[in-house]
Amino acid sequence: MLTDRRLYPVVGSVSSRHTIVEIGAERTVEVGDPATLIGPDDPAIESIAVARKTGLDRYGMITKFSALLPRRLA
Numbered sequence: 001m002l003t004d005r006r007l008y009p010v011v012g013s014v015s016s017r018h019t020i021v022e023i024g025a026e027r028t029v030e031v032g033d034p035a036t037l038i039g040p041d042d043p044a045i046e047s048i049a050v051a052r053k054t055g056l057d058r059y060g061m062i063t064k065f066s067a068l069l070p071r072r073l074a
Helices: 047-054 058-062
Strands: 008-015 020-021
Touching: 047 058
Parallel strands: none
Antiparallel strands: 008 020
8 A cells, every 4th residue: 555655565454445554653644644555656556566466357356346445547
């Protein structure tokens, strides 16, 4: 996950609407900060890279997201 140009590892998921991210001991992230789970902002979170890590194809991965998850097309 990327927020403020810094990558944080996804360490678990609770459901299709909740994800656990390790942000460390520093208070670098606040509630309400924008975060990108998948997008063109960094090669590590481009859809093809994330799909490879999850073992899904890009289409299969994207269709697993909840319809309630906010989306923004850049």
